[in-house]
Each structure stands twice: as C-alpha cells, then as structure tokens.
Amino acid sequence: MSTVAVWFRHDLRCLDHRALSAACEAADSVRAVYFLCPEQLDEHVIAPIRRHYLRRALDELATQLATLGIELDIVNAGHFRALPQALSAYADKFQLEAVYAHKEWLVDEIARDEACQQALNGKLQLIDDSLINPLALSKDDGDPYKVFTPFSKRCRTYLQQQFPRCLRRPTTKGVSVIPSQCPVFGDEKPSTDWPVTEEAVLNQLRTFCAERAEDYQEQRDFPAEQGTSTLSPALALGIISPRQCLARLQAEAGEQIWEAKSGPGCWFNELLWREFYRHIAFHFPRVVKGKAFQPHTDKVAWRYDQKDFDAWREGNTGYPIVDAAMRQLKETGWMHNRLRMISASFLCKDLHIDWRWGEKHFLETLVDADFASNNGGWQWAASTGTDAAPYFRIFNPTTQGQRFDPDGRFILRYVPELNALSGKALHQPPAMDHYPAQIVDHAVARKISLALFQNLAD
Ligand SMILES: Cc1cc2nc3c(=O)[nH]c(=O)nc-3n(C[C@H](O)[C@H](O)[C@H](O)COP(=O)(O)OP(=O)(O)OC[C@H]3O[C@@H](n4cnc5c(N)ncnc54)[C@H](O)[C@@H]3O)c2cc1C
Numbered sequence: 001m002s003t004v005a006v007w008f009r010h011d012l013r014c015l016d017h018r019a020l021s022a023a024c025e026a027a028d029s030v031r032a033v034y035f036l037c038p039e040q041l042d043e044h045v046i047a048p049i050r051r052h053y054l055r056r057a058l059d060e061l062a063t064q065l066a067t068l069g070i071e072l073d074i075v076n077a078g079h080f081r082a083l084p085q086a087l088s089a090y091a092d093k094f095q096l097e098a099v100y101a102h103k104e105w106l107v108d109e110i111a112r113d114e115a116c117q118q119a120l121n122g123k124l125q126l127i128d129d130s131l132i133n134p135l136a137l138s139k140d141d142g143d144p145y146k147v148f149t150p151f152s153k154r155c156r157t158y159l160q161q162q163f164p165r166c167l168r169r170p171t172t173k174g175v176s177v178i179p180s181q182c183p184v185f186g187d188e189k190p191s192t193d194w195p196v197t198e199e200a201v202l203n204q205l206r207t208f209c210a211e212r213a214e215d216y217q218e219q220r221d222f223p224a225e226q227g228t229s230t231l232s233p234a235l236a237l238g239i240i241s242p243r244q245c246l247a248r249l250q251a252e253a254g255e256q257i258w259e260a261k262s263g264p265g266c267w268f269n270e271l272l273w274r275e276f277y278r279h280i281a282f283h284f285p286r287v288v289k290g291k292a293f294q295p296h297t298d299k300v301a302w303r304y305d306q307k308d309f310d311a312w313r314e315g316n317t318g319y320p321i322v323d324a325a326m327r328q329l330k331e332t333g334w335m336h337n338r339l340r341m342i343s344a345s346f347l348c349k350d351l352h353i354d355w356r357w358g359e360k361h362f363l364e365t366l367v368d369a370d371f372a373s374n375n376g377g378w379q380w381a382a383s384t385g386t387d388a389a390p391y392f393r394i395f396n397p398t399t400q401g402q403r404f405d406p407d408g409r410f411i412l413r414y415v416p417e418l419n420a421l422s423g424k425a426l427h428q429p430p431a432m433d434h435y436p437a438q439i440v441d442h443a444v445a446r447k448i449s450l451a452l453f454q455n456l457a458d
Pocket of ligand 1: 220228229233236270271273275277335337338340341362366368369371373374377381
C-alpha cells in the first residue's frame with residue numbers, strides 16, 4: 001500500500017486544505033508532519049504568546065487529523081537549513097511515495113522548498129493555496145503591481161470571474177488514531193483568549209460576517225469598539241483560509257461584497273491588503289532582506305536611540321494613544337490596526353528611529369506576526385514602501401487620539417494613571433507625577449522628519 005504525507009506549515013487546518021485533499025485522493029495511507037525548528041524559533045524570537053498559540057493549534061490539528069485516521073508527526077528538525085535532510089529522512093522512514101505541501105512565496109521559503117525537492121528527488125508536490133496566486137495578475141505592461149488600488153480593482157474583477165471554491169474536509173479510509181501532543185516550547189505566555197479550534201474560529205468568522213461586517217467601515221478605526229474581526233492570528237497560522245473568509249462574507253452579504261464602499265466590501269479590501277503584501281514580498285524580495293521598497297529611502301538617516309525606543313516599547317512616551325497602543329501590545333500580544341499605524345508612525349516620524357527596529361519588535365511580540373503584512377505596514381508608516389503615505393503626511397499623535405478615541409475609553413483601559421482626566425486633557429495631559437512628560441515635541445519632530453526626507457530628494 002502506498003503512503004504519502006502532508007507537510008503542514010502555515011496552514012494548520014483540515015477544512016479547505018488543498019494539499020491534504022490531494023494527498024487523501026492520491027493514496028489510502030496518509031501521514032502528516034510538522035517540522036519544528038526550535039533554533040529558528042529562537043533566532044527569529046517568536047513571541048511567547050505565539051509559541052503557546054502555535055502549540056495549541058498543533059494539538060488541535062493532531063486531534064482533527066486523528067479522526068481521519070491520519071497521524072501527525074511532530075519532528076524536531078533543529079534548524080530551517082536542516083529541513084531538506086530532515087524531510088528526506090522522514091520520507092525514507094515511512095517509504096513515502098510523495099509529500100504534499102502548499103507553496104509558500106517568501107524568498108527563503110522558496111529556496112527551502114527547492115532544496116527539499118532535490119532531497120526528495122522530485123517527490124515534493126507543491127500546491128498553490130493562495131487566494132490570489134502572486135503570478136496570476138500583472139499590470140498591462142507585464143510588470144507586477146506596486147500600488148494597492150489598481151491591484152485591488154484587478155483582484156475584484158479576477159475573483160468575480162472565478163470565485164474561489166472552498167474544499168470540504170477530506171474523507172479517508174483510515175480508522176481514527178490517538179492524537180500526538182506537541183512538546184512545550186520553553187518560554188510560553190498563555191494565548192487562551194484566542195480560539196484555536198477550527199470550529200471556534202469559524203464561529204468567530206460567522207458571527208463577524210453576520211453581525212459586524214455591515215458596520216465595519218464605520219467602526220473599524222475605533223479601538224474602543226469591537227469593530228474588526230480579530231481573525232488575524234488564525235489567518236497567520238492558517239487555521240482558517242482567506243477563501244473561507246470570502247465565502248462566508250459572500251454568504252452573508254451577497255453582492256455587497258463587490259461594492260468597495262460597503263462594510264462587507266471594505267472588509268474584503270482588507271483581505272486584499274494581505275494578498276497585496278504577499279505579492280510585494282514575492283516580486284520584490286529586497287523587502288524580505290531588510291531593504292526599503294523604495295530604494296532611495298534606504299538613505300534616510302534614522303536614529304538608533306535605545307532609550308527612546310524603550311520608552312516607546314514600554315508605552316511611556318507621554319502621548320496617551322501611543323502608550324495605550326504599546327501597552328495593549330505588551331499585555332495582549334495584539335494591537336488594533338489604527339493603533340499599529342499610529343504607533344509605527346510615532347516611532348518613525350516622531351522619534352525618527354529606524355522602522356526595522358519597530359518591525360522586529362512587532363514580529364517578536366505579536367500573536368498574529370506575519371512577515372509580509374508586518375513589513376508592508378511598517379514600510380507604509382515609514383514612507384519607504386508601496387503606496388507609502390507621502391512623507392509630508394505625518395500623523396499627529398494627539399489629534400489621532402482625539403479623533404479615534406474621542407472619549408478616551410480605550411486609553412483608560414491601558415493607561416489608568418490618567419483616570420482623573422477627561423476631554424482635551426486626557427489626550428494632552430498636564431505635568432503629572434505618575435505619568436511621563438512627552439518625550440518629544442511633535443511640532444519639532446515633524447519638521448525634522450520633513451528634512452530627513454527632503455534631503456533625499458535634493
Ligand atoms: C505597522 C503594522 C504592522 C502590522 N503587522 C501585521 C502582522 O504582523 N500580521 C498581520 O496579520 N497584520 C499586520 N498588520 C495589518 C493589520 O493591522 C492587522 O492585520 C489587523 O489589525 C488584524 O486585526 P483583525 O483581524 O481584526 O483585522 P480585520 O480588520 O478584521 O481584517 C481582516 C483580515 O485582513 C487582513 N488585514 C487587515 N488589515 C490589513 C493590512 N493593513 N495589511 C495586511 N493585512 C490586513 C488581516 O489578515 C486581518 O485579520 C500590520 C499593520 C501595520 C500598520
């Protein structure tokens with residue numbers, strides 16, 4: 001009897017899993033494998049909350065696969081570079097005819113898969129799982145898109161013509177097995193606020209699409225409201241696919257999803273931002289190597305001031321909305337999108353600290369850390385990226401707070417020292433014993449930012 005395996009990576013689910021379905025069709029005997037790279041976990045310093053979330057997701061995946069009669073092997077590969085040998089040893093051990101996996105599009109992952117393909121003598125079956133294959137769409141002149149709006153318009157037309165189909169859970173001939181358990185990853189922080197079973201995540205998606213997508217456009221910028229889906233951690237580990245998100249959205253909102261200005265259409269747009277940054281990371285791999293998307297902005301003379309960086313990181317800048325945002329990140333491992341934009345802008349445009357420091361800090365702290373989206377978000381905020389906010393458009397952290405948290409409800413959740421204040425004073429606190437003074441004068445910092453970028457143009 002021939003045996004094949006499915007190599008799970010950022011796709012820890014059984015529903016709508018193309019590689020799993022293909023493997024189950026190809027053979028009667030199917031195994032599953034997940035390679036741990038503990039050294040890599042350390043090198044890239046993955047957030048303790050994300051380690052815990054990953055471990056729970058793997059345990060859940062093992063349970064789901066076990067009901068299909070598929071054993072999940074969790075194999076310690078030691079290091080990312082050792083994966084080809086580890087995979088080849090695994091294939092030999094179980095005499096595998098083929099290994100099925102979803103294609104990954106970042107440059108290091110592409111190189112890894114090429115090496116694995118060689119090590120397996122061509123037995124690695126890579127299947128595209130993306131909502132929009134990065135090779136599927138290009139501009140009329142054949143170049144890849146560099147600007148979001150035309151990209152998103154093209155995606156809509158493309159998806160309208162071929163609306164993606166979700167796959168069911170595969171059927172197998174296997175009898176259920178006892179699920180394996182993932183080992184503890186050392187330093188972990190509880191992630192139990194984040195649902196991890198496919199069922200719970202799908203419920204979260206259903207509730208959002210049925211009850212909140214309609215108001216998404218009005219609510220999504222206000223961190224005190226529950227206006228967004230909070231599905232990013234599940235999307236980052238692939239517990240749910242963007243296809244499932246789109247299908248559920250369409251089931252609830254119908255044709256409205258094609259109207260960019262409706263609530264559902266606006267949410268659809270956010271899913272396309274995710275695709276866009278994947279597309280950029282694939283076509284412009286310099287962004288994966290720490291370079292600016294716009295090469296001339298690599299000359300910006302950023303600062304490397306540890307003291308100011310620490311004040312930002314700890315939420316002690318004296319700007320309430322920035323501090324609340326950074327404390328939300330520290331306490332929960334997640335941050336609202338509007339706050340990611342405000343706090344990233346503050347680091348780059350008020351403290352003039354290199355966006356790469358901020359990018360790394362977010363990757364090390366976020367439960368939903370995702371290289372392409374994070375890099376895209378940071379480069380947007382630093383005005384070094386695609387569609388970059390023009391360098392002269394600089395967020396004012398005080399007015400951002402007044403606009404998006406007018407009554408300070410969100411700020412007070414994380415900065416209770418300001419409890420006695422309200423109105424304007426809450427956003428611009430007077431000198432206080434128990435809250436830091438502003439570490440920088442925004443008006444002065446703004447002028448410095450303009451000069452940093454103007455000098456490049458000269
Ligand atoms: C500086 C910065 C860093 C970021 N880092 C990450 C990151 O590491 N991981 C991550 O998933 N997102 C990142 N984002 C994008 C965005 O902030 C989060 O995806 C969003 O806050 C997640 O909340 P949600 O699931 O409620 O989103 P919703 O508003 O419900 O959106 C639905 C989904 O669309 C995707 N999405 C939404 N906005 C964006 C966006 N601007 N760019 C790309 N995808 C988007 C996410 O997968 C999200 O779950 C970053 C944004 C900025 C400005």
